[in-house]
Amino acid sequence: MNQTIAISAQNVIKAFGQGDHAVRALDDVSLDIRKGEFFTLLGPSGCGKTTLLRLIAGFEMPSGGTILLDGADITTLPPNKRPVNTVFQSYALFPHLTVAQNVAFGLEMLGKSKSEVTARVAEMLALVKLEPLAHRKTSQLSGGQQQRVALARALAPQPKVLLLDEPLSALDLKLRKEMQIELKRLQTETGITFVFVTHDQEEALTMSDRIGVMSAGHLQQVGSPKEIYTRPKNRFVASFIGETNFLGATRDPMGYRLDCGIVVQAPAAQADRVTLTIRPEQLRLVPEAEGDIPAKITNLVYFGTDTHCHMSLPDGTEVTARLQSPSDGESGLQIGQGIGLRFVPGALQVLEE
Amino acid sequence: MAKDVTHLPGFTTISMTVFAALYLPIVILVVYSFNSGEDLAHWEGIGLQWFTKAWANDQVKDATIRSLWLAAVAAVISTAVATMAALGTTRRGRFKGQTFIYVMINQPLMVPEIVTAVALLIFFAWFKVNLGYQGMGYLVLAHSAFCIPFAYLPIRARLESMDLTLETAAADLYATPWATFRRVTLPLLLPGILAGMMLAFVTSLDDVVITVFVKSAGQDTLPTYMLGQIRRQVSTEVYAISTMLLGLTVVLLVVFMALTRKKD
CATH class of the missing domain: 3.40.50.300 (P-loop containing nucleotide triphosphate hydrolases)
Incomplete structure (x- = not known):
């Protein structure tokens, strides 16, 4: 024993x-x-x-x-x-x-x-x-x-x-x-x-x-x-512990093809149909032209140290990013604005279901 | 603001009438027990002669001692049984026939006392004839039995309001089931047990119907002695005895209320 x-x-x-x-x-x-x-x-x-x-x-x-x-x-x-x-x-x-x-x-x-x-x-x-x-x-x-x-x-x-x-x-x-x-x-x-x-x-x-x-x-x-x-x-674990974004994806020769059509890299899995997860703090916002995925800001919620930025992807999937609020409180973001999304390298996780 | 029942017209009048009906006769009884004259209905001044007369009467003394002794023994026995019954009905979750058991335990509260009395008379007669035993055992048994529900109710109420987690915690802290009962359940239950014992005591002390049917010759308790007295001639001595009984009951009830009061 x-x-x-x-x-x-x-x-x-x-x-x-x-x-x-x-x-x-x-x-x-x-x-x-x-x-x-x-x-x-x-x-x-x-x-x-x-x-x-x-x-x-x-x-x-x-x-x-x-x-x-x-x-x-x-x-x-x-x-x-x-x-x-x-x-x-x-x-x-x-x-x-x-x-x-x-x-x-x-x-x-x-x-x-x-x-x-x-x-x-x-x-x-x-x-x-x-x-x-x-x-x-x-x-x-x-x-x-x-x-x-x-x-x-x-x-x-x-x-x-x-x-x-x-x-x-x-x-x-x-x-x-x-x-x-x-x-x-x-x-x-x-x-x-x-x-x-x-x-x-x-x-x-x-x-x-x-x-x-x-x-x-x-x-x-x-x-x-x-x-x-x-x-x-x-x-269950992903959604119960902290907040997270779920993205539907299909296996592709190049990696995984998200439902919005864009191909991303993530750890290999057995299933063809998977869910990718990424935490709100692992999403980066960049100018629309420089992003991996285009998104549209649907809501901004101010939490003091953080600002939550709710966005929708081209296929309608809702995602949330957590951004550190700038010292002057002005993020320069606006509801309705188009923006580019970038994933922190290695942050995407694969859930097989 | 919604009006509650105390604001209904006539509420004060009705409640005063009810209280008067309950307590006026008792007040008159107590007052007249201090009457110095012979006449029952005629006030002649304050005196303690009826108390001293009652005290000097050997029959009264005899019946008083028997009553107190009987009530004490019956209270102890019925409380012990009621405690076990209360533990059995509250400490094992709901079970089949639970309501039936409650009804069985509380039977003396619901069956007319005269029925129980006649049944006991016939039942005990058989023993008296066949065993030749005429002692106080029959009264002790009968009183212990009909006092059980009076002892059971406060004990069960106390057990039901007790947090079961306390007993779990005791077991968690290495207490055997017996140690859990002795160190946790019993100390917390004690006010309920004392309250039950007191109710049983008063109930036994007060009983007439069953006692009259069960007792043998020369086994008068205070209430049956008084009943016998009144049949012959109404004496102010009975007033004095009643006042003393009332005093004892009031003391017991005050203790009962102090014990069952919810602590903040």
Whole structure:
């Protein structure tokens, strides 16, 4: 068994309901999560990411397949027998206990000595900077503070894997940004494997070592944020992570012939009919005569640092370019104006469908 | 602004009438229990003689002790059963026959008490004849049974408002199912359990119909003793006992409300 793998899900299936009404929340998912990495399960709601997390935690049993932790089969172990802890979306702090008692709970259940529990609780509260609030009831804390207690409580027993179920979704934007940095710091300091569930692509891109993109019970692509962003494997990943332009094309002896008739270069693929993608920031606008493709500006949207330029190609395909706004705010572009488009070399990706 | 029901004409009058109908007799009862005279309907001045008379009466003392003892035992038993029933009906998702189970548990609230009383009379008569046992066991059993729904309702309400994720979190933090119950579910459920126990206690303390049918000779509770007294001659002593019972109930209800109040 590979010693660098923390969690290994093999052909995991989870069906809800009976017979004809059964819905497969997870349909044959296989995934390896490496030791010590910050792994994010990313996808829209209902894609199965939380179900996979709950299977790893042991809150639900899979309908098929195997889950390994450090090479040992934990598929049917109850949650209290798994060295895995969870930070819940609602935090699920015990309302009848103080902050310190919440953090101590897991340690006490593991039968640690009193002195060990006291020392570890102090250490964890210092880690999340909550020492002054140790003896408060959790209901007296703000959302961000509750979040920290939940983290300290889950990290205290030193789990092999920490599971985080959309833990930032209840926080406001500013606090969310702070907690993103905080989470990354905790992960680096503790060296514990984090499995983070979110539907927020920006959160996934900024924090993760690797991302698993999920949709409709399937794992669509696994890779580093850069790989996922620059080389999406299919249309779903390309459109879910960031914005992108889709261009229909047909294979041609010279490369690919776009639907507007122009031939471009892109990595070779098997299929004759493909979709090419390019990110809005990888499109360059040049005077009409110098461009690879002629386009017409249909709309300009000012976003402060960026300006989004919506254009239509001769065959009617809509594309968007993201341009840095000039310092004086005047791009010199006008709606209705004809313009030349140029692709950043190597930026075009091929999706086979 | 839309008018709510409190703005309808006559609302104040009707509500005042209802409150008067509910509380005026009780107020009169309490006032007359402090009457210093012998006459029930004639006010002669403030005095505590009926309270001291009731207190000195061995039959009253005997019935009071029996009532309190019976109510306490019945409350404990019915609350234990109700807690288990509430856990069973709320902690396993929806299941077939759930509504039927609810109806079964709450049966004493819906079936006329006299029916239960007669049924118990016949049922227990068989045991009394065949076993020769005449003790308090029958009353304890009967009271424990009809107190169950009163204990069940607040406990179930408390369980239903409890966040199930808390129990999941406990299991996630290495708590066995028993440790989860003892360290998380039970402490959070405790106000509901105490509230249920108090309702059961008051319900048992107050019961006449079933008690009259089930009790053996010499097993008078406070309400059946008072009923017996009134049959012979209406005595102001009964007023005094009622006032004391009312006082006890008010104390219990205040505690009940304090326990079930939603915390902010």
